[in-house]
Amino acid sequence: MPAVVSITISKSLEAIEKEISPELSPLLPFGPRLEIPEEAIDPQGRVKIGGGSGFIVEKNGIILTNRHVIIDPEAEYAIITDDNQKFEAEILARDPIDDVAILKIKAPVGGLPIVALGDSTKMELGESVLAIGNALGLFKNTVSLGIVSGLSRSIRAAIDPIHMQELRGLIQTDAAINPGNSGGPLVNLNGEAIGINTAIVFGAQNLGFAIPINAAKRDLADLAQFGRIRRPLLGIRYLTVNENLKAKLKLPVDYGAIVINQGPNAPAVIKNGPADEAGIREKDIVLECNGEKITSEKTIQDFLEEMKVGDILNLKVLRKNKEIDLKIKLAERK
Numbered sequence: 001m002p003a004v005v006s007i008t009i010s011k012s013l014e015a016i017e018k019e020i021s022p023e024l025s026p027l028l029p030f031g032p033r034l035e036i037p038e039e040a041i042d043p044q045g046r047v048k049i050g051g052g053s054g055f056i057v058e059k060n061g062i063i064l065t066n067r068h069v070i071i072d073p074e075a076e077y078a079i080i081t082d083d084n085q086k087f088e089a090e091i092l093a094r095d096p097i098d099d100v101a102i103l104k105i106k107a108p109v110g111g112l113p114i115v116a117l118g119d120s121t122k123m124e125l126g127e128s129v130l131a132i133g134n135a136l137g138l139f140k141n142t143v144s145l146g147i148v149s150g151l152s153r154s155i156r157a158a159i160d161p162i163h164m165q166e167l168r169g170l171i172q173t174d175a176a177i178n179p180g181n182s183g184g185p186l187v188n189l190n191g192e193a194i195g196i197n198t199a200i201v202f203g204a205q206n207l208g209f210a211i212p213i214n215a216a217k218r219d220l221a222d223l224a225q226f227g228r229i230r231r232p233l234l235g236i237r238y239l240t241v242n243e244n245l246k247a248k249l250k251l252p253v254d255y256g257a258i259v260i261n262q263g264p265n266a267p268a269v270i271k272n273g274p275a276d277e278a279g280i281r282e283k284d285i286v287l288e289c290n291g292e293k294i295t296s297e298k299t300i301q302d303f304l305e306e307m308k309v310g311d312i313l314n315l316k317v318l319r320k321n322k323e324i325d326l327k328i329k330l331a332e333r334k
Contacts, residue, residue, distance in 0.1 A: 001141050002113040003057075004184060006080040006134040007069055007089065007103075009050040046076065051137030053184030054079070054103065055193065057220070059111030061087075063103040064216050065183030066198050067094045070101050079105050081112075082141060093222075093229045096333050097301075098215045099167060099198045101183075102223055115185050118192030120212035123148055123171065131175040131197050131208065133184025146175025146206070155199060155209060168301060170209040171195045177208030186210040215305075230309045232330035235273025236280055237262045240299050252321060256287040256294050278328040281319065288316035304330070 052069035056062070063079065070077055070091055077089040087105035094101045105112075127148050135142035150172030156165070173186060177197050186195035195210030219229045238257040239245060246254045259275075259282055261268045268282035269275055280286075286294060289303040290313065307313065309332045317324050 001132060001143070002082045003115045004053065004055045004082065004132045004141055005063060006137075006140050007052040007054050007065060007183065008048055008078045008080060009052070009069075009072070010046040010048050010076045010078065011072075011074060012046055049075065051134055051180050052182045053133035053180065053197070055115045055132075055183075055185045056112050057114055057117060057193075059107060059114055061105040061107035061112055062092075062220070063089070063105065064185075064193075064196060064220075065101050065103060066099045066196060066211075067101040068099055068198075069183045070094070070103070077103070079103070080140075093219065095215075095219050095229050095231065097231050098219075099165075099211055100196065100216050100219050102219060102229075115187070116190075116192045117213055117217055118188055118190070118194040120171065120194045120214045123151065123188075123194055125149070125151060128189050129173055129175055129194070130187050130189075131173065131177050131181060131184065131210075132187065133177075133181035133197060135176075135178040135180050137180040139180075142178075142181070144176035146173045146208075148172070149174045149206075153209060155201075166301075167199065167209070167211070168299070169212060169215075169305065170198070171212055173208050173210060174206035175208060176206075231333045232304050232307050232309050232311065233270075233273060233333040234300065234304060234313065234328065234330060235270040235275040236286075236300075237266055237268050237270075238286065238300060240294065240296050241285065242296050251285065253285060253287065253318065256285045256318065257300050259284045259286065274328045274331045278315075278326050280315075280317065280326065280328075283319075285318040286315050287318050287323070288314075290314050 054063045054065035057064050079087040079089050090104045092102045092104050125148055131144045134140050153170040153172045154168045177200050181197045184197045185193040186197055188194050194213050197210050199209045201207040222229045236259050238259050241256045241258055243254050259268045269280055311330050313328045315326045317326055
């Protein structure tokens with residue numbers, strides 16, 4: 001618990017007022033100007049707009065949290081430790097795919113307490129876990145007990161007020177997770193973090209989800225070696241094929257991933273990307289990755305999760321009823 005921190009999110013009053021839509025201004029309760037109580041504004045003219053959790057994983061002040069907790073580039077983030085010390089947070093990296101971010105604070109002499117990192121591949125269904133975090137942004141270091149109630153779950157979650165993202169490979173737990181818990185650790189009974197609490201299902205009971213800690217360990221290793229998080233890029237947009245999509249699009253197969261345009265600014269094949277250079281075309285159906293079928297249970301993204309920048313991905317592609325084999329060298333996602 002001494003290594004679990006609260007993250008406060010603040011913004012200047014001026015920035016908040018600029019974000020209020022002119023169309024909504026007449027509907028505000030105090031007229032066209034946003035009225036914020038004086039006591040909510042700190043001496044620097046900032047207003048607290050939210051909060052989350054995180055945990056220290058290296059004595060020099062490296063902290064893990066969720067990307068969605070620190071997604072606003074205009075906000076300022078502060079770290080409050082268990083003993084009520086306040087630190088300015090430096091954002092070192094945001095994972096472009098998984099809901100993981102890495103922060104740093106200036107560690108005092110002697111270093112900081114840390115949470116040991118476990119191995120999320122060794123989790124067992126039904127094992128006991130604790131979720132720790134800043135529940136509702138009000139109750140610091142709240143601890144709840146539950147079990148691992150599901151593995152390799154997939155959900156769609158809001159990463160900001162506008163955008164949704166599919167999160168895959170999640171740990172499901174019935175340990176109580178509330179708004180503000182995001183970014184806190186899910187720990188086993190050895191005191192090791194096996195996940196990062198990330199999402200809840202509103203309207204449900206005892207349904208919480210955590211990012212497996214091994215995803216964060218990979219990001220920490222990238223940061224130490226390259227100074228940034230490196231995630232592989234294939235360079236296509238696709239829909240995973242199932243029975244329904246087969247019938248709807250009159251496809252010849254009920255598995256794989258069809259390469260398809262998803263809007264005016266979302267071409268099927270990213271120009272000059274690895275897939276483009278390897279010859280992938282729109283309406284191709286990618287049947288296999290590295291000799292294994294692509295299905296709803298194991299999508300292309302699941303294969304990429306297991307690979308690194310520079311790795312070779314072997315694809316079997318169906319094009320106009322003819323199967324072809326392609327080798328693609330994965331680039332770095334920018």
